[in-house]
Amino acid sequence: MYDLLIIGSGPAGVSAALSAKARNLDFLWFGSRSLSGKIEKAERIMNYPGLPAVSGGEMRDAFLRQIDGLGISVLEERVNAVYDMGGYYTALVNEKMYEGRAVILATGVSGSREIPGESRLLGRGVSYCATCDGALYRGKRIAVVCTDPSLEEEVVFLAELAAEVLLFAGYKGCGVRRENVRRMEGYPTEILGEDRVAGVVCGGETAAVDGVFCLRSCVAPAALLPGLAAEGGHIQVDRQQRTNLPGCFAAGDCTGRPYQYVKAAGEGNVALHSAWDYLKAAGSTSK
Amino acid sequence: MYDLLIIGSGPAGVSAALSAKARNLDFLWFGSRSLSGKIEKAERIMNYPGLPAVSGGEMRDAFLRQIDGLGISVLEERVNAVYDMGGYYTALVNEKMYEGRAVILATGVSGSREIPGESRLLGRGVSYCATCDGALYRGKRIAVVCTDPSLEEEVVFLAELAAEVLLFAGYKGCGVRRENVRRMEGYPTEILGEDRVAGVVCGGETAAVDGVFCLRSCVAPAALLPGLAAEGGHIQVDRQQRTNLPGCFAAGDCTGRPYQYVKAAGEGNVALHSAWDYLKAAGSTSK
Numbered sequence: 001m002y003d004l005l006i007i008g009s010g011p012a013g014v015s016a017a018l019s020a021k022a023r024n025l026d027f028l029w030f031g032s033r034s035l036s037g038k039i040e041k042a043e044r045i046m047n048y049p050g051l052p053a054v055s056g057g058e059m060r061d062a063f064l065r066q067i068d069g070l071g072i073s074v075l076e077e078r079v080n081a082v083y084d085m086g087g088y089y090t091a092l093v094n095e096k097m098y099e100g101r102a103v104i105l106a107t108g109v110s111g112s113r114e115i116p117g118e119s120r121l122l123g124r125g126v127s128y129c130a131t132c133d134g135a136l137y138r139g140k141r142i143a144v145v146c147t148d149p150s151l152e153e154e155v156v157f158l159a160e161l162a163a164e165v166l167l168f169a170g171y172k173g174c175g176v177r178r179e180n181v182r183r184m185e186g187y188p189t190e191i192l193g194e195d196r197v198a199g200v201v202c203g204g205e206t207a208a209v210d211g212v213f214c215l216r217s218c219v220a221p222a223a224l225l226p227g228l229a230a231e232g233g234h235i236q237v238d239r240q241q242r243t244n245l246p247g248c249f250a251a252g253d254c255t256g257r258p259y260q261y262v263k264a265a266g267e268g269n270v271a272l273h274s275a276w277d278y279l280k281a282a283g284s285t286s287k
Numbered sequence: 288m289y290d291l292l293i294i295g296s297g298p299a300g301v302s303a304a305l306s307a308k309a310r311n312l313d314f315l316w317f318g319s320r321s322l323s324g325k326i327e328k329a330e331r332i333m334n335y336p337g338l339p340a341v342s343g344g345e346m347r348d349a350f351l352r353q354i355d356g357l358g359i360s361v362l363e364e365r366v367n368a369v370y371d372m373g374g375y376y377t378a379l380v381n382e383k384m385y386e387g388r389a390v391i392l393a394t395g396v397s398g399s400r401e402i403p404g405e406s407r408l409l410g411r412g413v414s415y416c417a418t419c420d421g422a423l424y425r426g427k428r429i430a431v432v433c434t435d436p437s438l439e440e441e442v443v444f445l446a447e448l449a450a451e452v453l454l455f456a457g458y459k460g461c462g463v464r465r466e467n468v469r470r471m472e473g474y475p476t477e478i479l480g481e482d483r484v485a486g487v488v489c490g491g492e493t494a495a496v497d498g499v500f501c502l503r504s505c506v507a508p509a510a511l512l513p514g515l516a517a518e519g520g521h522i523q524v525d526r527q528q529r530t531n532l533p534g535c536f537a538a539g540d541c542t543g544r545p546y547q548y549v550k551a552a553g554e555g556n557v558a559l560h561s562a563w564d565y566l567k568a569a570g571s572t573s574k
Binding site: 011014015018019021022046047048049050051052053059062063065066069070131132135153156157237238239256257258260262263264265266267268269270273 | 338549550
């Protein structure tokens with residue numbers, strides 16, 4: 001029985017693991033040494049304090065050096081499900097089971113209805129973050145896929161930078177009205193390009209673009225942990241990153257917007273401190 | 288009129304400023320190029336993702352390089368008070384005034400707690416500003432609570448006016464030496480008085496005084512911005528870092544524990560995104 005299971009190795013998981021190590025907890029950390037697909041493919045991150053204008057790969061390398069330097073290891077296994085056992089948690093990894101007194105979920109958000117070509121060209125013209133990458137497309141022609149009215153401000157932000165926006169709004173009643181925004185019918189069926197985005201295909205026709213922003217509200221996370229309260233696809237947490245289940249904490253994109261690296265890292269830290277308080281109150285850390 | 292005023296230059300303020308720049312907001316940022324006294328004095332920070340085992344000075348230098356590289360400037364002025372003008376905010380810096388449609392408070396926490404009776408008697412014998420109120424205590428007996436050596440000039444200024452000063456210096460190596468200044472042990476446990484300050488209690492004993500000056504490197508939140516909801520010395524915020532005042536956001540240590548650099552940085556980012564949403568909804572950014 002471990003003190004803590006940390007699930008996910010994006011910035012929230014990294015941050016939780018660093019503080020778990022600093023607190024000398026007996027923990028298992030599930031993830032990947034590539035840390036997160038989203039980080040890896042980020043083109044340029046301008047607003048992470050301490051890492052000026054890094055590429056996603058550079059951020060990943062900085063995190064890996066730090067983790068390795070502290071002797072923290074990430075278990076490269078994919079957790080299929082977590083169960084609340086009433087006092088502790090069990091994580092299932094295929095046929096294996098791991099037990100922890102507390103758990104931190106830092107699982108990110110899954111993109112819905114991925115467009116063919118999207119993940120292949122992510123970081124090479126495909127972006128999920130208007131704040132991060134918008135400025136790269138100043139004066140250019142871009143496509144924006146927007147699946148939720150709450151994201152229209154992001155579309156407007158991009159339209160203020162780009163010369164022209166082809167907008168694929170996956171809902172009715174889109175309120176974006178700007179001269180340089182062209183409303184498109186339907187949903188892109190493919191993103192084209194060899195080394196970089198060259199165009200999008202929709203309704204059998206191809207439109208040339210320099211970049212594609214995919215702005216989606218996230219889908220409901222898989223029923224990873226039965227009984228966990230979620231809303232709008234995000235795990236419900238309070239300011240201490242506590243979920244509705246005692247001993248279960250969540251951090252990062254899985255808890256909601258903004259989907260930002262430093263927001264996730266901050267929440268991972270808070271989740272760990274709350275897990276520590278929980279374990280101490282239960283008198284149950286191994287230390 | 289600026290879009291946004293950011294007050295404080297610890298990790299929360301740095302993070303908010305980086306994202307404000309990325310969003311191209313027209314903002315003013317108040318603080319110091321030493322960023323924060325707390326960072327400067329940190330011996331070794333082991334759990335900030337991306338900056339392995341840095342000293343506080345190294346973290347400060349990393350932040351400064353990033354800020355400078357992006358052409359962000361910090362206005363080295365101390366904000367005395369912020370006022371909610373009903374639709375915008377005014378920050379007072381001595382005799383100067385700055386206006387912003389929104390404000391982010393990232394003011395940190397002072398090492399010292401609010402003294403029981405302090406807020407009740409504020410403006411009735413309790414003061415935070417030697418310049419403003421010193422002359423009211425000419426020839427009188429006052430208590431001065433001073434938490435930072437950088438504020439000793441203020442103590443001397445008060446001692447030149449008052450008949451006698453009871454000085455509570457909350458740090459080692461206080462350099463104030465004057466005949467009419469009596470160094471007190473410990474920290475006041477209460478400020479007494481019905482309609483006006485009558486005395487201070489310390490170590491179980493009461494000393495009669497006409498006024499109490501609380502000189503702290505950061506002002507208690509509710510005193511900084513009248514009407515701001517606070518609890519236990521922390522500004523009350525929701526998960527979006529919104530305070531009870533529309534257009535006013537808060538981030539970092541001033542919003543509560545854990546007092547952690549990356550928690551503060553994460554909150555600064557979230558506060559900026561919420562401020563952005565607020566400004567866009569009001570249709571009021573300059574962009």
